[in-house]
Amino acid sequence: MAGSSVSAKSVIFQEHTALAIPAAEGYLLVDPKKCQGCLSCMMACSLVHHGSVNLSLARIQVTHDHLADFPGDAVISMCRQCIEPLCLKACPEGALHVDSAHGNVRTVDAENCIGCGECIKACPYPIARSVWNHESGLAEKCDLCAEAPFWKETGGPAGKKACIEICPVHAIAFTANVPMQEGDSGYLVNLRGKAWEQFGLTTD
Amino acid sequence: MKGMMGKILRVDLSNRRISTIDTSDYEGWVGGHGMGSAIFWDLAKEKRINGFDERNVLTLMASPLNGTPVPSASRLEMQGVGLQSFPTEWFTRSNIGGRIGAMLKFAGWDGIVLEGKSDSPVWIDIRDEKVRIRDAHDIWGLDTWETQSTIWKDVSGKTDFTRDWAEVNDEHWSTQRPAVLTIGPAGENLCRNACIIHEKGHAFGQGGFGAVWGDKKLKAISVIGTRSVTVADPDGLMKAWEWARKRYSKWPPDPDARFYNQFAPSVPAFQFWPTKKQGRRKACFGCFSGCHAVFADGKGTEGKCYPTIMYLFQDLKKHGRVTDATYEAVNLMNREGFNAWELGRGMGYVKSLFDQGELGPGKNIECDLPFGEYGGTRFVEEYLEMVIERRGIGDDLAEGMPRAAKRWGRLEQDQKTGLLPCPFWGYPEHYDPRVQVEWGYGTIMGDRDMNEHEINWLFWIGNPTDWIPSGGRKEPVISAEEVANILAEKMVPYQGDPRMLDYSEENIYSERFAKTIAWHRHFTRFWRQSVLLCDFRWGPINTYAPGNKGELAEAEEPFFSAVTGKKVTIEEGVELGRKIWNLDNAIWTLQGRHRDQVDFAEYIYREPFNSPQTNYMPGRENGKWKYLDMTGRRLDKKKFEEWKTRFYQLEGWDPKTGWPTRKILESVQLTHVADELEKQGKLGAAPS
Numbered sequence: 074m075a076g077s078s079v080s081a082k083s084v085i086f087q088e089h090t091a092l093a094i095p096a097a098e099g100y101l102l103v104d105p106k107k108c109q110g111c112l113s114c115m116m117a118c119s120l121v122h123h124g125s126v127n128l129s130l131a132r133i134q135v136t137h138d139h140l141a142d143f144p145g146d147a148v149i150s151m152c153r154q155c156i157e158p159l160c161l162k163a164c165p166e167g168a169l170h171v172d173s174a175h176g177n178v179r180t181v182d183a184e185n186c187i188g189c190g191e192c193i194k195a196c197p198y199p200i201a202r203s204v205w206n207h208e209s210g211l212a213e214k215c216d217l218c219a220e221a222p223f224w225k226e227t228g229g230p231a232g233k234k235a236c237i238e239i240c241p242v243h244a245i246a247f248t249a250n251v252p253m254q255e256g257d258s259g260y261l262v263n264l265r266g267k268a269w270e271q272f273g274l275t276t277d
Numbered sequence: 278m279k280g281m282m283g284k285i286l287r288v289d290l291s292n293r294r295i296s297t298i299d300t301s302d303y304e305g306w307v308g309g310h311g312m313g314s315a316i317f318w319d320l321a322k323e324k325r326i327n328g329f330d331e332r333n334v335l336t337l338m339a340s341p342l343n344g345t346p347v348p349s350a351s352r353l354e355m356q357g358v359g360l361q362s363f364p365t366e367w368f369t370r371s372n373i374g375g376r377i378g379a380m381l382k383f384a385g386w387d388g389i390v391l392e393g394k395s396d397s398p399v400w401i402d403i404r405d406e407k408v409r410i411r412d413a414h415d416i417w418g419l420d421t422w423e424t425q426s427t428i429w430k431d432v433s434g435k436t437d438f439t440r441d442w443a444e445v446n447d448e449h450w451s452t453q454r455p456a457v458l459t460i461g462p463a464g465e466n467l468c469r470n471a472c473i474i475h476e477k478g479h480a481f482g483q484g485g486f487g488a489v490w491g492d493k494k495l496k497a498i499s500v501i502g503t504r505s506v507t508v509a510d511p512d513g514l515m516k517a518w519e520w521a522r523k524r525y526s527k528w529p530p531d532p533d534a535r536f537y538n539q540f541a542p543s544v545p546a547f548q549f550w551p552t553k554k555q556g557r558r559k560a561c562f563g564c565f566s567g568c569h570a571v572f573a574d575g576k577g578t579e580g581k582c583y584p585t586i587m588y589l590f591q592d593l594k595k596h597g598r599v600t601d602a603t604y605e606a607v608n609l610m611n612r613e614g615f616n617a618w619e620l621g622r623g624m625g626y627v628k629s630l631f632d633q634g635e636l637g638p639g640k641n642i643e644c645d646l647p648f649g650e651y652g653g654t655r656f657v658e659e660y661l662e663m664v665i666e667r668r669g670i671g672d673d674l675a676e677g678m679p680r681a682a683k684r685w686g687r688l689e690q691d692q693k694t695g696l697l698p699c700p701f702w703g704y705p706e707h708y709d710p711r712v713q714v715e716w717g718y719g720t721i722m723g724d725r726d727m728n729e730h731e732i733n734w735l736f737w738i739g740n741p742t743d744w745i746p747s748g749g750r751k752e753p754v755i756s757a758e759e760v761a762n763i764l765a766e767k768m769v770p771y772q773g774d775p776r777m778l779d780y781s782e783e784n785i786y787s788e789r790f791a792k793t794i795a796w797h798r799h800f801t802r803f804w805r806q807s808v809l810l811c812d813f814r815w816g817p818i819n820t821y822a823p824g825n826k827g828e829l830a831e832a833e834e835p836f837f838s839a840v841t842g843k844k845v846t847i848e849e850g851v852e853l854g855r856k857i858w859n860l861d862n863a864i865w866t867l868q869g870r871h872r873d874q875v876d877f878a879e880y881i882y883r884e885p886f887n888s889p890q891t892n893y894m895p896g897r898e899n900g901k902w903k904y905l906d907m908t909g910r911r912l913d914k915k916k917f918e919e920w921k922t923r924f925y926q927l928e929g930w931d932p933k934t935g936w937p938t939r940k941i942l943e944s945v946q947l948t949h950v951a952d953e954l955e956k957q958g959k960l961g962a963a964p965s
Binding site for chain 1: 344345346348376379383422425426437438439440441442448449450451452453454476477503504505506507508511512514515518519522526528529530532542544545554555556557558559560561562563564565566567570571572573574575578579
């Protein structure tokens with residue numbers, strides 16, 4: 074699996090002396106070529122966070138162009154828990170913050186969020202990984218299931234993540250090591266392996 | 278009930294009027310087929326209509342489970358009077374996968390009811406609760422793929438879906454493309470064999486609804502939604518998923534188990550390539566298995582199952598190997614919106630007539646198709662073009678195979694020999710009733726090629742082989758006795774008699790085999806066609822599970838209750854299925870049905886079954902269970918008539934007519950249906 078072997082615990086992003094952002098202790102890695110487009114991950118995400126299923130409230134977005142050919146037909150957009158989180162820096166209220174109680178995931182404190190949408194605009198990765206909740210008028214984002222009130226499991230980097238648990242083909246994986254931040258190769262990885270050969274499909 | 282959105286969209290195409298029906302008015306039916314039959318009963322005041330009648334009401338119904346992560350709760354059920362069955366156009370059903378069922382729920386709807394006919398081409402644009410009937414002149418004539426991409430651009434504007442969210446409605450956003458159902462040129466030209474396509478290869482394939490849409494001048498329905506589907510017990514649902522995965526699935530799956538262990542990710546169904554393909558497996562919404570595929574070269578994309586073998590043997594015979602022709606046929610067919618069975622079997626029938634010297638240039642049936650190209654792409658292209666444009670005999674074939682045969686004055690003789698391979702209600706052979714007796718019986722006691730695989734898995738377990746394309750039967754991994762025992766235990770309320778799965782000649786006309794068919798009708802009417810679980814994924818046998826017992830009639834309960842908050846036992850669901858089945862038979866009765874019409878094509882009784890492929894079914898021989906070789910089988914007409922009587926008696930219907938009786942209708946709370954049948958002189962007589 075591509076990625077670094079740098080442990081998150083040794084990484085702190087320090088822009089200046091006043092702002093030191095510890096790295097998240099966990100990251101989602103995905104294999105878009107393995108994805109079967111069932112959207113179970115999106116359903117599970119919204120279900121465990123909201124208690125209902127709504128694709129527009131999922132904090133992982135999977136978009137398939139059902140008329141296109143492989144491999145450009147599938148895009149998986151999950152939060153990268155960036156070492157330098159531009160969404161956090163853009164938040165005027167400090168609502169988007171590092172949750173030190175849950176492995177430093179970058180998450181939105183709903184009580185402080187004013188719904189300005191700056192985090193969404195700031196995300197450099199399309200489709201923006203901060204998600205607009207049109208029902209509450211606030212932003213939300215992937216917290217690695219640290220706060221998943223409708224799921225009686227321990228989430229967060231050290232716990233279970235609903236999207237990983239539910240994906241029928243294991244197209245989503247977890248690492249505690251910091252993926253390469255530049256480009257996509259740190260996060261879009263090949264998870265197919267030998268088991269995939271039985272399907273007669275490419276393992277490249 | 279949790280999981281339901283609370284309203285059904287009602288579209289009056291004649292008056293261009295949109296209104297809603299409260300789902301709560303029909304909540305007792307749960308969803309899908311049950312709701313569709315009940316709504317048709319209420320809104321189609323005149324039942325004795327054909328498919329082209331303006332009074333024909335179509336329903337497209339979802340269930341509480343669509344749009345939730347219940348494994349393979351991915352289907353949508355359409356009903357109404359279809360155009361395919363012969364000679365009577367029965368009130369019938371069709372079913373589709375893909376994303377459309379879920380997206381309808383996400384838009385806030387439990388279903389759609391279509392009434393009347395538009396006077397000019399239209400499409401229905403659904404964006405959450407905002408619904409418009411829009412002019413379709415610009416998309417009329419486009420193939421199904423072109424139609425969808427045009428509608429996407431219209432609905433989602435200039436959205437680059439790799440980068441942006443699209444605004445659906447008033448600050449409600451989605452990254453998803455609209456889910457679209459559309460007819461192609463086949464439906465527009467009123468071909469009875471036209472279907473309705475979604476994405477590249479999902480289809481309301483059979484039933485003959487493509488031409489109903491064409492006649493109603495309905496080109497497409499587009500749905501995009503941003504709403505929430507409520508779930509009664511989210512944690513319970515996640516736990517059920519985890520439990521089901523551990524019990525019924527395995528990673529990586531066993532390659533040899535793909536024909537029966539349906540709860541695991543599978544090899545795309547029936548794709549054969551000499552080398553590894555650049556592609557992905559592709560699943561319907563929330564499906565575990567993912568039996569479709571998408572390829573870099575686009576060939577046969579989203580095709581699966583019969584469509585991908587429809588032309589394979591012809592291709593092999595012509596070229597000595599499988600070529601692109603097999604897969605180009607799939608794409609052509611899906612673009613035109615043409616049914617795979619009518620295409621594959623139709624080409625076969627026409628070729629047989631050519632081989633016999635009956636059809637061709639200057640022959641009894643004039644036809645200039647390039648038969649030298651049979652097995653190649655050019656033949657399929659020209660055949661499809663000829664039929665869809667209704668040129669020459671294409672006009673006959675556009676009426677479906679049995680009506681074409683009738684026009685050529687060959688119906689009786691070709692039904693006698695089996696040259697016309699349409700054994701039941703004019704539908705092309707899917708499985709042969711001489712072998713898959715339950716398939717034949719279930720179809721003939723109903724309205725269409727039943728396409729329900731619950732018992733069919735016993736055929737696949739009994740015939741494990743790489744028979745496409747190479748041949749040779751391997752030894753089954755599970756004995757005939759064991760599969761019979763496992764499935765028999767599941768067939769509540771008739772459970773416990775493994776001889777219900779005994780395909781011996783002595784048994785297939787028995788009362789216990791009547792129970793088999795009755796169970797199957799009741800079970801699927803609710804647990805598949807109303808709850809909308811994919812029949813292909815929820816099977817009876819699973820070698821990963823304890824005792825090899827599959828998820829069928831076992832795992833539905835925890836998922837249903839986690840979503841809806843209501844506990845429904847398997848048996849209670851089967852009982853509701855019995856009610857739905859009775860309502861359907863009441864509708865057919867009002868359409869003019871009589872037991873005398875319930876009859877297979879003559880070749881099923883006359884001709885011994887023969888095939889180069891292996892055909893084994895479980896059964897008893899000399900007191901011992903084995904897989905019986907069904908070669909040489911025919912159905913005995915007299916015994917079949919006796920079996921029909923047993924079936925009618927078991928169901929509480931009048932064995933003289935096949936009509937439901939007041940007693941049975943009242944027992945399933947359908948007194949008002951009994952009253953209507955009585956008013957029309959169609960109530961079955963009580964047993965004396």
